[in-house]
Amino acid sequence: MREKAAAFFRKQKKEQWMLYFLLAAIGVVLLLPTGTKKTDQKAEQPEETTVHQTGEAGLSVQEEMEQRLREALSRMDGVGAVHVVVTLESTGKKIVEKDAPTRSTTEENQKGDETGSVISSSQDETTVYEKTQNGAETPYVVSEEYPAVRGVLVIAEGGGNPVTVQEIQEAVMALFQVGANKIKVVKMK
Incomplete structure (x- = not known):
């Protein structure tokens, strides 16, 4: 032997x-070993998902923005009773967590006297879910992006006073990060 x-x-x-x-x-x-101390080989990547967002008490994001602006403006001196309309670019986005496990395989090829190896990898994404108190599974939300404000209409009792109109415009610009050209303030009848 x-x-x-x-x-x-x-x-x-x-x-x-x-x-x-x-x-x-x-x-x-x-x-x-690669030096990372992950218990599994899953690389997490967030995914953007467009959803209809609701805020406190089941209000939509738009309704919540309008309510908060109406409350703030009605407390300002000279504004009086107020009605507010806010238009948005979209419904907003919730970014959910994704698991992306990567698999690598090595194949060896031999032709005559030459030998080579081919390394290939594949990646599958799956959504990460969290269990609620009642046992239901919902996607794990990493972050939320509120929609951009397209325009704001303010109808106020004090909308005929140029000083009050200027203060209302400045307040809306500060709250929603929009230009004066996207804000219209008019007098209530």
Whole structure:
């Protein structure tokens, strides 16, 4: 048996020995730890999802913005009774968490005296869910993006006074980060 093994090793060419050495080195590198301490191989990536957002007490984002602006303006001096209309660019976005496990496979090809390896990887995304108190599963929301304000209409009793109109415009500009050209203040009848 020992003689057969020695004869086998003598027959091997230098190129074959190099190939065995390279394959062994690649195997060692693939088996080394990567330095991360994740318990599973899932890379998390958020995904954007457009949804109809609701705020406190079941109000939509638009209704909540209107209510808060109406309350703030009605407390300002000289404004009086007020009605507010806010238009939005979209319904907003909720960004949900995604798991993206990556799988790698190595295939070895041999043609004649040449040997090579092909490394391929694939990635599948799945949504991360959280369980509510009643046992239902809902997507885990990482962050929410509120929609951009398209325009604001303010109908106020004090809308005929230029000073009051200027104060209302400045308040709306500060709250919603919109230009004066997107705000219209008129007098209530």
